[in-house]
Amino acid sequence: MIPQVVWFKRDLRLHDHAPLCAAVARGPVLPLYVFEPELWQQPDASFRHWSFTRDSLQELDETLQGLGGKLIVRHGSIVSALTQLQREIGRFDLHSHEETGNDWTFARDREVAVWCRENGIHWNESPTNGVVRRLRERDGWAAARNAVMTAPQRPAPAAMHFISSASEPLPAADDARVGEIEGRVQRGGRRDGLKVLSSFLDDRSRNYMRSISKPGVSARHCSRLSAHLAYGTLSAREVDQAAAHRMQELDESNDPSIGYWPRQIAAFRARLAWRCHFVQKLEQQPSIEFRCMHPAFEAMRSDGHREDFFDAWCNGQTGYPLIDACMRSLRANGWITFRMRALVVSFASYQLWLDWRRTGPVLARLFTDYEPGIHYSQLQMQSGVTGINAVRLYNPVKQSLEHDTEGKFIRRYVPELADLPTEFIHAPWQLAAPPAGYPMRIVDHEHAAREARQRMAPYWREESFREQAKAVFRKLGSRNRPPERRKRRGARSVAPPEPQLDLDLQG
Template sequence: MFYFCSMSDLQVIWFQRDLRVHDHLALAAAYAGSGPVLPLYIFDPNIWTPHETSARQFDFLLESLADLDSALRKRGSSLCLRTGPAAEVFSQLHRHHGIAAIHAHDVTGREAELTRDRQVQAWALKAGIPLRIQTPPGMPATASRKDNWQALWDASMRQKRVAAPDMLSAHNILSEDWPDAEDFGLAADVCPDRPSGGRTQGVLNLRRFLSGTGRNYGKPNLSASQRMACDPGLSSHLAFGTLSAREVWQGIAQSHHALLEDGDSVFAMSLAAYADTLRQRSIDVQTTLERTSVSGHRHFLPGDPYDRQKAGAGNAHLEALLHARTGFPLLDASMRCLRETGRLDPRLLGLLLSFTASHLWLHPDEPARHLARLCVDFDPASFYAKVRKLPGIAVDKGAYVPNPVRQSLTLDPDGNFIRRWLPELGALSDKHIHAPWDSPKSELAEAGIILGQTYPMRMVDHMAAAREARSRFAPKAVRTNSARPSIREASHERPFRPAESSWPSSRLRPDPPRSAPRQMSLDL
């Protein structure tokens, strides 16, 4: 194929899940080139499909892109938007303007994104255009978990952040109009408390977390309400790349060191716990890359050895779960929280999925896909890595089936989380709010509750369903440990025990004063 180009030195920076100008290796590489830089974002219809994405995620993306465009305009450039299959977009740009090189970060997305990337690679090879893929901060390029991964990850986190360019050369390529979610068939998605997108909001969330809201994050046995209250609100920004993992880690490390000097060991350990969450997120991405390299495909969940029922469109059990009508208060409160906020404590998300796979005996694929669409912070590699470890989905969990009532007593002992999201049950006592069907009729009448009318009856007898599930799991279960894992362990939410190499070797002192940490310097 022959291309007639008006110029031949255009450096394209292809933004994907890295919507920032700070600590951006691919942007720095494009800026170091000899020609003008074209910041490009492509709305690929094969990626934004109702089957795998949602309007709430799309709206967060638009806000993040608007913030990115503002940052580019302050530097003399602007964001160029295109809609269509990525390979066709690049072909058209090259035909009319000439492309010297394409710069991008590696993306660990779904099968559709893997297919898109392969199509772009094939086109670039045929057109003779260098496609320069950078490894994003926090992901050692050649490391595997068997080859000193921790040391390489620590080294990557400690490297100096890449400064944003002061100025970018202007381009004269017109941008297309901003699309709407409806353009891709994404239905209206009411999410009143959805996180706000954009780097500016991400930086504010990080500063609040380091300034005090994260004080209790590392404490053990937090209730669901307490966990939601001290959550930093950074997962969506990490998923869309408005902040890099290295920026967050270095901000935490700086505040952690200052807190240890001030003697505030409680807050310091909470920050260390979130640093461990960042590390685990990188491990999940690395694991996904390894799975892809072996199979050549990116199927996040393994095949189901139990031959469970596929939850097709209109499945009554799945619909009841998604619309908070299971009759189990903690499950229904979790679904309402997820629908209205776009985020959920990973322990609760794991409990929902284990319930569908065990008590409802549904194939994990469709429930996981539905819940993923509701999560604004959905990152395929991280999300499905956690799903693979859950009881009812991971074979090595044995025949353990989480009890939704027992988990409710553990994760929401005072019932505050249930009362917030299920106000119709608010008048029930702490003793009975976790299992309304066991409440005396007098208490139900006094609270104005009619089971089956004002609040659903439980959809299954959870004890009988668990016994049935255990009998089915047992023949295929790999019993590596007789101890029952908790849902906290199943969600990979372990208490943090810092590695020797992770933090400065300062001894934690007891009885710390409650002093404010030093504020980090983080660029907007």
């Protein structure tokens, strides 16, 4: 029987793993992970991603050993690893998930395809989560995604025949090739993923929506499943189905204390759908890693880059306490909640006028859960360069007052401000004497926001803007319109939303 090589990438589990099931059905299996030094030296890669991956691989190996096999690890390029394997075991079939990754993994997968063709190797690639490959436009995508999410999960094989081969050790967590370690990293591995999932559904989700934007409590009440989804220790389908099951259980319960709990889980499931929606954008248009979705904005921030602003933003030294607390907390923990991610990007893009292509890789390295599809789509949305989303400029003081009212989160991550009275914690520049060791704010946020509005407005008035925005929408826009709009335009309308230039400071 032909050996079946299963190439693990960002799908570090045995459960609900289509390529593995396909391989097991065809012959003896060789589970392969290739540590690709070039991948880990990309500008968006960091020790955080490796640390999570490494934990997950170690556990995957343990599980495979329980089944009588082991994970075969090789170092170097995937093409050289496959060439070497071919020499050792002869012809084989290759199985993997389709990967919607960065430009580097895209190019590497094309090389693998060429190598397979030239060497007569059959490469079976299975779709990942709800992402549809070779989709040209968005119509019908949501139905296809929902069909994947509701289909039965594939249980991990209870037994399989293995092919043994030489394996190299996994590089250490602090291997120089994955960059310097800084701060904590969420632990990887499926066991932890399952624990996080059940603690969220059984308990933590009760206050999900109330806490989701609050930097001080969101770390507990958000699901914290993002890294597990990004590295595939859990499949999106199993998470969605577990959530659907829990929602039903709560809906059917007579316990009056349950209140709005099912709605919290519904909101969580909506975000799982957004996840697929955003990854689908990158799948359809890989260039969004580097180029603005709406071409009009391509060079908008090419003038006036301030390296001093960039450094201050990266290091949590802008003089805006909530922005600085978020950046420092991110450095320490590798995670902040959605609203705070949007805030730090919006502040960088509008008030500091930094290009998202400079700030994006910094955040990618800091986020343990870095997922290129979500990341680049969100960066572009929060920087106002998609042409199909409302432009949002956040007011950092208002956000601070609303989401960290007493300044607890700020005091924790900006110790220079720990003793400041609450009335000044959100805007310490209002004090007669600035707090020792803390910088004066680097811009006046209201003035800078006004300037950003003036700089942006002409782009929206260009004649071709609307037509180009429609083209972006046809290819990448969500077809889920708010109900009143759906009613007005008909559920199947593919008309893009009217491009909105809503430049008021957001709440």
